[in-house]
Amino acid sequence: MPELPEVETIRSGLAELLPGQRIAGVEVLLNKSLSAPESHITTHIAGAGVTDVRRRGKIMIVDLSSGYSLLVHLKMTGQLVFEAGGQQPAKPGTGTNEPHSCPNPTSETGDGRRVAGGHPTQSMAGDLPDKTTRVIFTFQDGSKLFFNDQRTFGWMKLVERSKVERDKCFMAMGVEPLGSQFEVCHLKSRLKHRKAAIKTLLLDQSHVAGLGNIYADEALHLAQVHPSREGQSLSDEEIERLHAAIIKVLGDSIQAGGTSFTSYVNANGITGDYLHNARVYRRQGEPCRACGTTIDKIKVGQRGTHICPNCQKLT
DNA sequence: CAATAGCCCTGGTGGC
DNA sequence: TGCCACCAGGGCTATT
The missing domain is CATH 1.10.8.50 (Helicase, Ruva Protein; domain 3)
Known part of the structure; x- marks a missing residue:
């Protein structure tokens, strides 16, 4: 289950990929996975640009140019996977490479999925969307962000940027263990x-x-x-x-x-x-x-x- | 207020 | 082989 280090790893990856991207469309495959009024999805998510990707505890915060932010809790089985648009070579014969290559800040894997940090060739997820995909964000350049969640405990919700810090899920949250306040x-x-x-x-x-x-x-x-x-x-x-x-x-x-x-x-x-x-x-x-x-x-x-x-x- | 039990959910496992 | 009880667990809610 994603805990702070996993969420931070995902955050730093998305922070290199999402800012500057503009959301073209949102496809909600499971309603409870994204709580936001239908009208807000079209007016405050679709068409908005991503300005920042932050984290507080185990919750990810994706700031949008519309003045709203998407809060994401992956709970046990949630995943956020980015797939770069444009070229889609789809090489079915490509086998797994060396499992422990050196840290690689940003590189192309050849199958359209871009890698930011971590271990680029280690067991990639299969073709997306799959049966665990709950929400799909499509960007103007053809890239996609998949919110997958097998057990559907995870959630995303849209809140006004100015109200993020006062959101219910942050109100009772304690200090960041890697921050200066943790003494x-x-x-x-x-x-x-x-x-x-x-x-x-x-x-x-x-x-x-x-x-x-x-x-x-x-x-x-x-x-x-x-x-x-x-x-x-x-x-x-x-x-x-x-x-x-x-x-x-x-x-x-x-x-x-x-x-x-x-x-x-x-x-x-x-x-x-x-x-x-x-x-x-x-x-x-x-x-x-x-x-x-x-x-x-x-x-x-x-x-x-x-x-x-x-x-x-x-x- | 603090402590605890139940619940949400799906897929994998082990027993028969 | 099929069936099924059971387990995994973050965090919210209800109860004591």
Whole structure:
């Protein structure tokens, strides 16, 4: 599921591709995927240019010249894939190339899909649209942006640019973990007097914005804190470790182009790379990279949770 | 107010 | 082979 690093990877890709593009048309294949009055779609999306692509927490913000912005939450299986228009060579015989080429800021893949960062030749998405495609944006130069979402939990909505910051989805959102406002004392104050499990608190977007199941598990392992521990039980030293761990796992993942598994792809339909280096996530039964103990999978707050029982002790 | 359970949804998996 | 219960999970809502 896209968390902060995945959304940031997609954002930076789209930020190189979309600004300057003008939207020619919008095709909504599943109504609930895009909430905006029909009249607004024709008047405030169609014909508008894209001016900027931003991010807040796990939500992407696409600013339009019409004075409106599109907010996008990918939830678990959402994807935003850009397909360049113009030339469409369609080479059916082209096989997969080297899976780990060097970072490539902007290049052509030869099939019309443009690549901005990440790993250009790694498992591309198939032909689009497909059965998971919910919304298609067509640009004046023939390029397209596909909003795909297998499980349809994701959403896009159109809001006035001036009201974006006050939108309901941002009102209760906590600090950006990679921003200057995320300080140890902030985390301390949010965990104080809280009896809920530390992992549950990390997943609560009102404390820190952008952490999901993957990076909560990863950060807790790096900080050597058991996810079931009560928030209030963490020592100052543990909170300091956790604070540093959150910043490190998110930063490392962005560096690697986001996590690679199931349905995550970046703006160009390309998978990420972080999971190869995951500490505990989806590694149950395998040895801990730090101490060799077998990674365990438990439940914390209804969520599947991966721990090293040796590195992360309850007491 | 804090904590928790249920719900939305589809595709993959494992048991029979 | 088919059928089906079950699981995955972000975040909103209702309940305690």
